Amino acid sequence: MSLKRTPLHxxxxxxxxxxxxFAGWEMPVQYEGIKAEHQAVRxxxxxxxxxxxxxxxxxxxxxxxxxxxxxxxxxSRLEVGQxxxxxxxxxxxxxxxxxxxxxxxGDFLVVVNAANREKDLAHFRGNTxxxxxxxxxxxxxxALLALQGPEAESILQPLCGGDLSTIGRYxxxxxxxxxxxxxxxxxxxxxxxxxxIFLRPGDAAGIWRTLIEAGxxxxxxxxxxxxxxxxxxxxxxxxxxxxxxxxEAGISFAVHLDKPEEFIGxxxxxxxxxxxxxxxxxxxxxxxxxxxxxxxxVRVGGEERGVVTSGTVSPTFGRPIGLAYVPPQTExxxxxxxxxxxxxxxxxxxxxxxxxxx
Amino acid sequence: xNVPQDLKYTRTHEWVRIEGDIATIGITDHAQDELxxxxxxxxxxxxxxxxxxxSFGSVESVKAVSDLxxxxxxxxxxxxxxxxxxxxxxxxxxYGEGWIIRLRYSGEAELLSPEDYQRLLEEEQ
Numbered sequence: 372m373s374l375k376r377t378p379l380h381x382x383x384x385x386x387x388x389x390x391x392x393f394a395g396w397e398m399p400v401q402y403e404g405i406k407a408e409h410q411a412v413r414x415x416x417x418x419x420x421x422x423x424x425x426x427x428x429x430x431x432x433x434x435x436x437x438x439x440x441x442x443x444x445x446x447s448r449l450e451v452g453q454x455x456x457x458x459x460x461x462x463x464x465x466x467x468x469x470x471x472x473x474x475x476x477g478d479f480l481v482v483v484n485a486a487n488r489e490k491d492l493a494h495f496r497g498n499t500x501x502x503x504x505x506x507x508x509x510x511x512x513x514a515l516l517a518l519q520g521p522e523a524e525s526i527l528q529p530l531c532g533g534d535l536s537t538i539g540r541y542x543x544x545x546x547x548x549x550x551x552x553x554x555x556x557x558x559x560x561x562x563x564x565x566x567x568i569f570l571r572p573g574d575a576a577g578i579w580r581t582l583i584e585a586g587x588x589x590x591x592x593x594x595x596x597x598x599x600x601x602x603x604x605x606x607x608x609x610x611x612x613x614x615x616x617x618x619e620a621g622i623s624f625a626v627h628l629d630k631p632e633e634f635i636g637x638x639x640x641x642x643x644x645x646x647x648x649x650x651x652x653x654x655x656x657x658x659x660x661x662x663x664x665x666x667x668x669v670r671v672g673g674e675e676r677g678v679v680t681s682g683t684v685s686p687t688f689g690r691p692i693g694l695a696y697v698p699p700q701t702e703x704x705x706x707x708x709x710x711x712x713x714x715x716x717x718x719x720x721x722x723x724x725x726x727x728x729x
Numbered sequence: 730x731n732v733p734q735d736l737k738y739t740r741t742h743e744w745v746r747i748e749g750d751i752a753t754i755g756i757t758d759h760a761q762d763e764l765x766x767x768x769x770x771x772x773x774x775x776x777x778x779x780x781x782x783x784s785f786g787s788v789e790s791v792k793a794v795s796d797l798x799x800x801x802x803x804x805x806x807x808x809x810x811x812x813x814x815x816x817x818x819x820x821x822x823x824y825g826e827g828w829i830i831r832l833r834y835s836g837e838a839e840l841l842s843p844e845d846y847q848r849l850l851e852e853e854q
Contacts, residue, residue, distance in 0.1 A: 389765075405791040406766045593765070593792055660813070662769045662789045683791055684768035691769070710787070710794075 377422035378514045378572040382579050386589055394486035396423040399591040409597050409686040411588035412561050413724075416520035418579065418587040419595055421567070425488035426509045427495065429479040433502035438479055440502075440634055441495055442472060443617060445627040449474040454541045454556055456625045458617035459491065460636025464643055465613040467494050469605060469622070471558060473543060480509075484607045498635060514575030518587060519565030519598075521726075526585045527566060530578075531555065535566075549581050560595060562602025562724050600681050600694065603654060603722030609665055609680045610652055610694055618643055619696070621652045621721070650696040652680070654721040655705060657691040659714035663707045669695045670706040670713065679707060685723060692723050730850060731758040733824055738846035739800045744824060745840055752801050755828040756788060756819060759850055764790040767819040770812040773830065777805045781838055785830060788819060803834035 374397040383390060388399035399420065401408065411417045429437055438446045444457035451474050459467040468487040473480040483491045488510065495506050518527055524535050531548045535555070538544060543556035554569040570578060583589060596606065605611050610620050617626050618640055628641055643649075657663060662684055669677030682693030697705065697718075706713050732738070737745045742760035746753040761767065769789040779785055779799045786797045808830050812818060819827035841849065 400792070401765060404766050597791060660769070661771070662794070664794070684789075686791070 377420055378575040379420040379579055382576055401591040401593045402589045405593035406686045408590035408594035412520045416522040416526050416587045417590035418582050419517040419590050421517050422514045423485040424515055425483040426513045427481045428507050428509050431504045433504040437499040437502050437504040439632040443626040445630040451476050458625055464616040464636045464639030466611045514570045514572045516568045519559045519561040519563045523565040549578050561598035563726055597683050597686055601685055601724035619648050619650050648699045651699045653718045655693055655716040655718050657714055657716045661709040661714045662691050663693040668708040671701050732843050732847050734843050737840035741798045750833055752832045752834045753828050754830050758823050761820050761823045766791050767816045770816045772808045775805055801834040801838045802836050803832040805830050806833050807831040
């Protein structure tokens with residue numbers, strides 16, 4: 372099966388990116404190197420092609436009702452021009468996906484993980500067949516750039532209409548970038564200030580080049596992963612899956628259990644909250660040498676009782692960090708079994724990295 | 730990719746410099762480039778005995794882990810412990826400061842010439 376390519380594929384090749392298969396797409400994992408790209412985002416600005424992300428539009432009289440049923444977030448509280456992070460659950464409380472929902476004038480756009488797009492569409496449609504809602508996959512209609520870092524606003528401002536300083540976190544507006552129509556949202560997945568820019572596919576390469584010329588560093592999926600991990604953000608397939616609830620993953624801020632209309636999974640999550648979690652996600656730092664990776668066992672009190680979901684050497688701090696599921700009461704010292712070797716580690720508060728507020 | 734003419738190579742992308750009965754082993758320019766930024770090197774103990782084909786450690790980049798294999802049998806006489814603090818030396822100078830172990834070797838080994846290794850790289854492209 373041939374891999375899908377984003378509208379920026381030619382730009383990646385021209386920049387000498389290392390391209391890899393990711394969720395059926397041919398995507399840049401790095402250009403110059405993950406550490407340099409990571410550092411560029413933390414100190415200046417980086418530019419990511421995230422056009423592989425899925426966009427699903429909800430239209431029609433029952434669009435809001437459908438999303439109230441499908442999402443853990445209370446969509447009715449979103450204003451037009453506001454976005455929200457949400458989980459999508461099964462009746463069991465296990466997680467179908469984690470998404471961002473954008474409330475537009477008259478409809479909603481839901482941005483889903485590339486690897487989950489088909490599964491999400493089936494879940495969305497299969498659970499709303501009684502409603503008057505049109506659910507359309509618009510993934511191929513959008514290119515999506517993420518411009519992230521402390522200099523993101525000053526780089527983007529001269530190129531776009533509207534005053535970016537008035538756009539709050541998780542707000543978005545329709546405008547033009549470099550004269551071409553765009554939706555700009557103050558969202559991201561790096562722990563930095565920044566924007567995600569929705570563009571028409573044919574406009575993407577020109578704006579990509581303009582932003583690179585304006586001083587942003589192209590950054591790949593490798594840096595995206597180390598950045599989100601330092602920021603303590605979940606990655607579906609690592610921290611979240613069908614066996615894990617959003618409460619266990621520590622994203623209860625995206626779960627409105629008191630929401631007026633019942634959502635799929637609400638009963639299970641309420642029950643879980645009452646009875647107590649079976650596991651919780653924690654951040655840890657290794658105290659010995661090594662790199663913890665997804666799937667490595669975690670020992671608590673000398674017994675194997677948890678598992679690493681993500682791990683790397685933090686490019687910002689130069690220390691090995693990771694996320695793991697452990698029993699809910701666990702605190703302090705744990706151990707990670709790295710390729711047969713038991714390495715001491717310590718639970719630390721999340722996120723590992725928090726940007727300085729300007 | 731840089732393939733120095735004075736070294737021997739393995740199919741698993743290690744290089745070997747033979748000087749008397751001592752073999753110095755590291756990973757090739759191609760190997761470090763494929764791995765990306767090296768963040769951790771798991772080194773063996775001095776004195777460890779290796780048989781040809783034994784794994785003697787690993788090199789980890791931000792994204793991947795790669796095992797190291799000795800093409801030669803013998804006893805490890807020295808390890809490059811500076812890699813514990815500065816694993817990036819493997820990226821910056823794979824054939825020099827990024828060397829990994831020294832081995833007092835015994836027996837013969839099937840090693841690739843620079844030409845054969847170059848050909849292997851071209852085949853893998």
